[in-house]
Each structure stands twice: as C-alpha cells, then as structure tokens.
Amino acid sequence: MIKMKSEIVSRQTIRPCNPTPPYLKTFKLSLLDQISPGIHGNMTFFYPSNETTDDFSDKSKLLQDSISKTLSLFYPLGGRLRDAATIDCNDEGAFFVEATVNIKLSEFLNQPDFNLMDHFLPTTDPETMELSNGAMFLVQLTRFTCGGVAISLSLTHKLADVSALLTLLQSWSSVCRGLSDPVTPDLIGEKFLAPRDELSAMSASLNIEAEKFVLRRFVFSASKIAELKAKVDQEFQNVLQSHPSRVEVVLALLWKCAVATKKLKTGSFGPTALFQAVNLRKRLSPPLPETAIGNFIWPFMVIAHEEKDLELDKLVIQMRKSFNEFNNTTANMFRGEGAPLAIMGALKERGEFFRNNREVTVYKCSSWCKFPLYDTDFGWGKPLWHVSINKLVTNTIAFADTRSGDGIEALLTLDEEEMALFEQNEELLKYATLNPSIYG
Structure with missing residues (x-):
C-alpha cells in the first residue's frame, strides 16, 4: 500500500486574456444542457519527466498562460452559472492549483490506487472549491518527486460531454505548444434547442445520496x-x-x-x-x-x-x-x-x-x-x-x-x-x- 501525502503549493484564478465583449455576456444553454446536472466531470493525465522541460514552474507558467488564451475562445467557461440554463460570461475565470506529492510517478502507475486519486483532483479539496467561487473549469498540476506530473481538469457537466472535453483539450494543448491555429469551438447553446422556461426552477446541482x-x-x-x-x-x-x-x-x-x-x-x-x-x-x-x-x-x-x-x-x-x-x-x-x-x-x-x-x-x-x-x-x-x-x-x-x-x-x-x-x-x-x- 503506497503512503502518499500531497501538499497544495498555490491556488489562483486565471482570467481570459481578452475580455468577453458585452454582446456575448449572457450565454443561454441548450435544453440538453439545462437538464444536465451541475456537477464537475474530471480527467487526469499522467506524464513522465522529460529532459527538455522538467522545470515544474516553467510547465505551470506555460499551462496558466495557455488557459488564459484558451478561455477567450471558450468564453462561457470563464463565466459563472446564473441558473440551470444561463451562464453569466463575466470573465471571473478558471481556477488553477499547484500541488506536490511525496512519491515517484512510477510508484503510483505500477498499480494505480483509486483511493489516492483525490490527491490529484481540485474538486475534492474544500478550500479550493470555496476559493474558486463557482468556477466551471478547474485545473490542478501535481508534481511527483521524479519530475513527472499529473494534470487534472475538472469541467462543469453543464457545458461539456466527453466530445466537448476533447475539443477543449485539443485547443488548449495546441495553444500550449505554440500552434497558431488552435481548434475553435462551436458554441451553439440555445441555437440548437432553446431551454424551457418551465424547467427554470430545476436545480443546477445534483444531490446524490452517499452510497457505499x-x-x-x-x-x-x-x-x-x-x-x-x-x-x-x-x-x-x-x-x-x-x-x-x-x-x-x-x-x-x-x-x-x-x-x-x-x-x-x-x-x-x-x-x-x-x-x-x-x-x-x-x-x-x-x-x-x-x-x-x-x-x-x-x-x-x-x-x-x-x-x-x-x-x-x-x-x-x-x-x-x-x-x-x-x-x-x-x-x-x-x-x-x-x-x-x-x-x-x-x-x-x-x-x-x-x-x-x-x-x-x-x-x-x-x-x-x-x-x-x-x-x-x-x-x-x-x-x-x-x-x-x-x-x-x-x-x-x-x-x-x-x-x-x-x-x-x-x-x-x-x-x-x-x-x-x-x-x-x-x-x-x-x-x-x-x-x-x-x-x-
């Protein structure tokens, strides 16, 4: 059994590099988004140490800068949910966490222990969730002792299924690599299917009974x-x-x-x-x-x-x-x-x-x-x-x-x-x- 300890090094808000223009400030979700639960889905990627860019602070800076640029393309993700069918695109931004763990990446990947996954997820830390102030997009970069890293992103289910998550990842990673023409999203929202007023009282969150x-x-x-x-x-x-x-x-x-x-x-x-x-x-x-x-x-x-x-x-x-x-x-x-x-x-x-x-x-x-x-x-x-x-x-x-x-x-x-x-x-x-x- 691996004994793993983690420590959060820093937390910060990342705002879009360009402000969202006034005419885009309100984003209406589609009916299918309206009936989706306001929970965060997560995905974690594990990368081995790499001779060219092993400096953790360089990686962190690169990720933060690229998130800021990517948020300008995916502008609703920098906003906050107003109700089950509306995002206020107010540029309050995404939330970024840096953390470290006291083991090597190979120790964890040799037989992944899912009880330890909380150490990599920003949404499982109560202080992070409080400080993130309703952020719809959270990222945590975690450093292993060997120089390998885990990158976890937590994304609101209100605006993203796995296909949408892939589009975000493709865009963000290509900005990170300095490509000049990242994948651009089709933000369809209510143009696909308008939300229904009679559902406006639907909770944007999901209450789930604790199950063993x-x-x-x-x-x-x-x-x-x-x-x-x-x-x-x-x-x-x-x-x-x-x-x-x-x-x-x-x-x-x-x-x-x-x-x-x-x-x-x-x-x-x-x-x-x-x-x-x-x-x-x-x-x-x-x-x-x-x-x-x-x-x-x-x-x-x-x-x-x-x-x-x-x-x-x-x-x-x-x-x-x-x-x-x-x-x-x-x-x-x-x-x-x-x-x-x-x-x-x-x-x-x-x-x-x-x-x-x-x-x-x-x-x-x-x-x-x-x-x-x-x-x-x-x-x-x-x-x-x-x-x-x-x-x-x-x-x-x-x-x-x-x-x-x-x-x-x-x-x-x-x-x-x-x-x-x-x-x-x-x-x-x-x-x-x-x-x-x-x-x-």
Whole structure:
C-alpha cells in the first residue's frame, strides 16, 4: 500500500486574456444542457519527466498562460452559472492549483490506487472549491518527486460531454505548444434547442445520496477481445449480417457478470436494464460538428427480463438492435419544431419506467473509445495514462482505449459486497486482468 501525502503549493484564478465583449455576456444553454446536472466531470493525465522541460514552474507558467488564451475562445467557461440554463460570461475565470506529492510517478502507475486519486483532483479539496467561487473549469498540476506530473481538469457537466472535453483539450494543448491555429469551438447553446422556461426552477446541482460503492479497473487485451468476439460472431452475423464491436462484446460480458454477482448476493435473478450513452453529433440530420460544445448525448436502453436473455450472443445482438433502432428513430427527435416536446416526453417516460419498475437493476455505460485522448500533448510529450474517476453513483461502466489503442480499460463501480464477488467471477477473469500495471 503506497503512503502518499500531497501538499497544495498555490491556488489562483486565471482570467481570459481578452475580455468577453458585452454582446456575448449572457450565454443561454441548450435544453440538453439545462437538464444536465451541475456537477464537475474530471480527467487526469499522467506524464513522465522529460529532459527538455522538467522545470515544474516553467510547465505551470506555460499551462496558466495557455488557459488564459484558451478561455477567450471558450468564453462561457470563464463565466459563472446564473441558473440551470444561463451562464453569466463575466470573465471571473478558471481556477488553477499547484500541488506536490511525496512519491515517484512510477510508484503510483505500477498499480494505480483509486483511493489516492483525490490527491490529484481540485474538486475534492474544500478550500479550493470555496476559493474558486463557482468556477466551471478547474485545473490542478501535481508534481511527483521524479519530475513527472499529473494534470487534472475538472469541467462543469453543464457545458461539456466527453466530445466537448476533447475539443477543449485539443485547443488548449495546441495553444500550449505554440500552434497558431488552435481548434475553435462551436458554441451553439440555445441555437440548437432553446431551454424551457418551465424547467427554470430545476436545480443546477445534483444531490446524490452517499452510497457505499467501490471502483475497480479491468483491462481487456486485444487478443482477449478477439476471443470474446469469436464466441458470438457466427450468431451475430446470421442475425445482423455484420460483426460485433469491441465495446459491445466487453460490455455484454461485464453486464452479464454483474447480474450474476447480484444473483449470488440476493439469491435470485431479477430483471435488469442497461443504459448506454450515444454521441448525437454525427447522428443528427443535418449532423452537428464534432467541435459543438455542450451535452449532445442521449442514452438508449436494453432490457433483460429473464436469465436466458443474458447469454452472451443474445445480449450482443439485442444491444446492436436497440442501438440501430435508436439511430433510425430516436435520434431524429432532437431536430425540428417538435424536438422540445419529444425530449420532455422521453424524460417523463424514463421517469415513469423507473417508478414502475423498481425491481429492475439498472447499469449505465459510457464509452470514450476512439476519442484520441492519448494525443493530449502540452509540449512535453504524450501521457502514459489518463483516467476519469466517478465518485458519485454506483452500477456504472466507463470504457477507454488502452494506450496501445487496441485494448479496452473498463472502470466499474459496484456495491462493495457485490464487487468482492464480481472480481472473483471465473468467466470474467478468463478475459480481463484486474488493475494491471500501466507499464504493461
């Protein structure tokens, strides 16, 4: 067990390098942003020490200057939330924290301990949150004793899904490297879908009951994923005339094993539902640019009513059918005059489903596979690892590519007792490795 201590060295506000013009001072969010919780998502990148720029203060200065320039492009991020659908673009700025830890980067990455992740996140420090005064974008730069660093960014969910986060990272890192034409965001806001007045009283924050759950990391190598695909490919081809994806087969296995664990704990099988988030940008007609900033995600649902529905090939086929149906029908409801009512109706329907099916165990999945997050280079090379930690809700599955690009890392949250059983599941351990070293 690593004994890690951290110390915050400095905290400061970073304002945009150019003031936001008066006509842009009020930014109206879209309906999809309005109904998103006012929580901060986080992502942490770990970089080894680098001969060319090993000076911590140089790196810090470079990051701060580039944040200031980037905020002028992403001007709502330098503002403050006025209500669930409005940002006051008042240039109060982002918040930047410098910290140190008393261990080497290699000690941490050899077997990442998620209980230690709080040391890298600005949002877990009460004093930082108080001083940041409602900042929507916070960054913490942490130095390891070897000269390696961790860069954590915490970004409000009100304005950003993972695709928007990637656009911000691409823009910010290219400014940091001195490129003259950084990626520019498409700040669509209410032009996509105007917010609804009857929702204006919705809280911009999310109250989450403290649940006792734990987070674990499972890694699936390319060869193990190929074995999984081979198990279901023939039946999948027969039904759908195509091949299953990496994400589909890994997700089906994890869901199946999670439900088996639940049955071990409770003594009986219960119906289960899986919600999978979909990036709407390219699925809309006409499509939105990938650089559209905001929440352009919506989940589709797959239900397993009986235990036989959880056979691997059946699950993967059902997932693809539900996904195809979503693309062909649901995705169209986000465009046109009827869109606001259709979205409100879908939200109501989802709420009713949960109320009427309290016995259904729900799992939620989001995937960042194929997002080039390992290309995030601030001027001292690419990261050894990146990770985003969910500290809020249980029964979640988050996917990311491994650094090689052909494997999958899965971060899972489950009830403590269930996780103890889950990580001993023989079918799971045939394909997954529990929290291996980042160095392979």
